[in-house]
Amino acid sequence: MNPIIDWKNIETVLLDMDGTILDLSFDNYFWRELLPKVYAEKNTLSLEQSRLHLTRSYAKIEGKLQWYCLDFWSEQLQINLAELKDSVREKVAYRPGAVDFLAFLQRENKKTILVTNAHPKSLEIKLLTTNFNQYFAALTSSHEYGYPKEEQDYWKKLQSHLEFNPENTLFIDDSIAILTAAKKYGIKYCYGISQPDLKQDIINTHPFEAIHDFSSLVSQ
């Protein structure tokens, strides 16, 4: 069941990128398969040792702005991650119905803003394959505000930059921690994504209602 969205009360739509409009399987492939392989080769480790090392390193700073920072990881691992990501950019793909949903928001004159924790270089690489910039009034990366979406300071900065009213704003994101932060800040309509990675199982988005299929939102 998709939630019923109260479109007449919504003026601003804030959309996450990875796992929301784009299939998270690209990012999971990059961080969990490709990078462990490249790191193992570079440091003469087994794939298992490399995976263990990376998983532990990721866990230490999960949810912090650095965790999303390509420059930080490039420095830590001594691998040019922007270059590595760019080499596989053809694998970047939309989630089903995302383009129709973006076109619908444009037709309905909703102020649509991309709000991602991804590093500006990751955003740039994803744009090369998808060109979704045409559907947005603004593309923002939390790196420009100095806080990730998990923190209240992020939302204060975003609001003073973009001047939206939380009372008539819809926000869609595949992270429960981030939805919780947005709700706490006062964003009225917050929804999750039931299957951020199309190669993995459906996730539990409780206490947020989940969007299964964007196309059903368009036909409302």
Ligand SMILES: [Mg+2]
């Ligand atoms: Mg996401």
